Amino acid sequence: MPRFADVQVRERVCAELVARFGARAQTSLASREQHSHGEGLPDSGLPDIVVFPETTAEVAAIAQLCHGARMPIVAYGAGTSLEGHVAALCGGVSVDFARMNRLLEVNVGSLDCRVEAGVTREQLNAEIRATGLFFPVDPGANATLGGMASTRASGTSAVRYGTMRENVLGLTVVTPDGQVVRTGGRARKSAAGYDLTRLYVGSEGTLGLVTEVQLRLYGAPEVVRAATCQFPDVASAVNAVIAALQSGIPMARIELVDAVQMGACIAYSQLTHLEAADTLFLEFHGAPAAVDEQVVALQAISSEFGGYGYHFAEHAEDRNRLWKARHSAYQALLALAPSRRNMGTDACVPIDQLSACIAETQTDIEASGLVAAIVGHVGDGNFHVGILFDPHDADERGRAERLAAGVSRRAIRMGGTCTGEHGIGLHKLAAMAEEHGAAVALMRGIKQAFDPHGIMNPGKTIPTA
Secondary structure, X not given: OOOOOOHHHHHHHHHHHHHHHHHXXXXXHHHHHHOOOOOOOOOOOOOOEEEOOOOHHHHHHHHHHHHHHOOOEEEEOOOOOOOOOXXXXXXXXXXXXXXXXXXXXXXXXXXXXEEEOOOEHHHHHHHHHHHOEEOOOOOOOOOEHHHHHHOOOOOOOHHHHOOHHHHEEEEEEEOOOOOEEEXXXXXXXXXXXXXXXXXXXXXXXXXOEEEEEEEEOEXXXXXXXXXXXXXXXXXXXXXXXXXXXXXXXXXXXXXXXXXXHHHHHHHHHOXXXXXXXXXXXXXXXXXXXXXXXXXXXHHHHHHHOOOEEEEEEOOHHHHHHHHHHHXXXXXXXXXXXXXOEEEEEEEEOOHHHHHHHHHHHHHHHHHHOOOEEEEEEHHHOEEEEEEEEOOOOHHHHHXXXXXXXXXXXXXXXXXXXXXXXXXXXXXXXXXXXXXXXOHHHHHHHHHHHHOOOOOEOOOOOOOOO
């Protein structure tokens, strides 16, 4: 770990930030604790100060001061990350982008927009609704778009619209020494130089601070129809999805919720018309005739695998209620045992390995003696495991850690990745090393080139030597 500012230097930097930003620089314990962790595991790291910039120039000024003082910097969006991304492991400055929440431009003809990093996905869609456009990447949480770019977020609609990697056209980034650089642009493709946009997307705040994001937009579909279909077991549901994808049905969303999670969702979100069975949540987009054709085709395929009990939601309020229940899966699982925490993990495998990977994971869950549930964006081979454990019980936490680590190792063994969308953060460093091997040394070289003093989100994403 690099050597950072000592106590006296930290106090001086905090005093300078308070003098410059006034009430927008906070050293209270309450504010620092709020910014010491995201969702997920209870591990935390307390920053020395929390600053709320309002412009890219202010972010650059913070970076310049911290660079000169060797003061760590940790970016903070909505705090919804699950792998310890926002914990200030070495103290330093937590840069909260909540006040950088302006929609800067919308180009209807070119289907793109530019937003500040603190704009949330729900805010963006509310502000552009009248244009007939929408932004499709939906990780569930109402995350900031800067945070979504930094963690390469994905979600329920990735099977059709892709992830943040495919939907970010360009970025404005403040480098660790306070320079402002712009990558990419509005063009849909470029062959000019290194693709710095893709390098920053998914870098988890370890290379620079994203302050603006240029995004692709899409025309709102003429018809949106959501549905649920239930199955006798997970394997049947996954095999139905594989068959649907092989048949070329252009699904907008295909979500798996296993029986344990479904029981939790029924209780938490009052889905009383459904059973606590393995379930697919589905959504179809397109013209009326096309959607009708997609529904008929998928019903025929699902029936071959034992699918039953189709329920449809066509009105916006009914669809929103259904997807809110899916997005509330994290909270619903916690509600089963309020005294426990949810250790969430994810993995992504080739679609032909998904059924086997989930089956082996379920065997491990049963052997662990813990309550755990599986949900997944199964259309692209990505699934999540929510593991309930007592954070004060070392044995339970150890079993939960081993179960989560086993999910990562299994996915890697099956030709996949230890994370499809959560990112590495703090908790998947060992799996990162196992997955990438010698390539980790190249990543360390990139980190050193971009951030020679190691002040950007230290201890995250790239395993140390």
